[in-house]
Amino acid sequence: MSNRIKKIDSLLREYYGVPKRSEVPQDPLDVLIGTILTQNTNDNNSWKAYNNLRNTYKTWDEVRLANTSELKEVIKIAGLPRQKAEAIKGVLDDLHSRKGRLDLEHAREMGDEELLKELTSYKGVGLKTASCVLLFSLHRNICPVDTHVNRTAKRLGLTESNQPEKTFFALLGNIPEGLAHSFHSNLILLGREFCRPAAPDCPHCPLLDVCNSSDKNMHDGGKKYPYSGFLLIDKL
Ligand code: SF4
Structure with missing residues (x-):
């Protein structure tokens, strides 16, 4: 699983870039x-x-x-x-x-x-x-799992579970060192922009070539959501 996470992270970094982190350690x-x-x-x-x-x-x-x-x-x-x-x-x-x-x-x-x-x-x-x-x-190599992360991880074959807690433990220990922050943050952006709950916009998704999901929607993704890289917790 680690190699697959590395590949996915690399494609997401190519598309979204490396997410910025707060320069001052957060309390x-x-x-x-x-x-x-x-x-x-x-x-x-x-x-x-x-x-x-x-x-x-x-x-x-x-x-x-x-x-x-x-x-x-x-x-x-x-x-x-x-x-x-x-x-x-x-x-x-x-x-x-x-x-x-x-x-x-x-x-x-x-x-x-x-x-x-x-x-x-x-x-x-x-x-x-x-x-x-x-x-x-604390900058630990840990990937929090919310609904976006769970849905995209499942579609990408990283978990079989619909339960964020189970997915968290499936990913735990499998994230290559130092990648958790970019993997987590960019997966959320992907889940908001392309891999939406209904009618994912697969034709435009940067992970299309590595995704084998049976939920793929190859029709036009319908309503487009503006890209926003704003993630609150990095800004506290
Ligand atoms: S190709 Fe479709 S189902 Fe797969 S990750 Fe992208 S948006 Fe989600």
């Missing part, structure tokens, strides 16, 4: 909270919600102690305000009660497996959110 707790805000919304709205949050409260402790109704108002542009406000306060409360402080600096010293286990043990933190912390903040 792991910032990435964790930012990732909660990205759930079920687009990057522009989650980016606005994240900025509202950081401009309204000076510290994560202020967020932890904030009134839930007020917090919902601050982040509502990201959608699902009640669930997200409760998830954010839940993880901050849990972290505070276990560690007595609000940071994840200790994560830098932990191994991938141990860290995934710890992060997913916090209230409201799933595997995708935890793996985003490892990839985007």
